[in-house]
Amino acid sequence: MEDEDFRQKIQEGFFKELEPFIGLIPEDYKSEIKKTKFSKIRKLLxxxxxxxAKIIAELKRWQFLEKEFERFKKKI
Known part of the structure; x- marks a missing residue:
């Protein structure tokens, strides 16, 4: 994904696009996602x-993404 496309996705909300596909996620994957802490995702990125990661920092979106990830985990 190009940087500008990525920047736009981060501003709009990344996890909302995944919600329609929750039903397709295997149960064992859902279990792993629920156990995952956002801090691990951030370090990996x-x-x-x-x-x-620099784009996310420039947009000051780390906290927003963490909240969005927590909402996503609750929906699965």
Missing amino acids: EKEVPTK
Whole structure:
């Protein structure tokens, strides 16, 4: 995903696009997602895709994404 597309997705809300597909997620994956802490996701992004992590930081969206991820976990 290009940086500008990524920037737009982060501003709009990334996890909302995944909601229609919740029913397709296998139960064992759902269990793992529910156990996952957002801090691990953040560290992984900062390590593996630092350019995307920088965009999230520039947009001041880390807290927003964490809240969105927690809502997503509740829906699965």
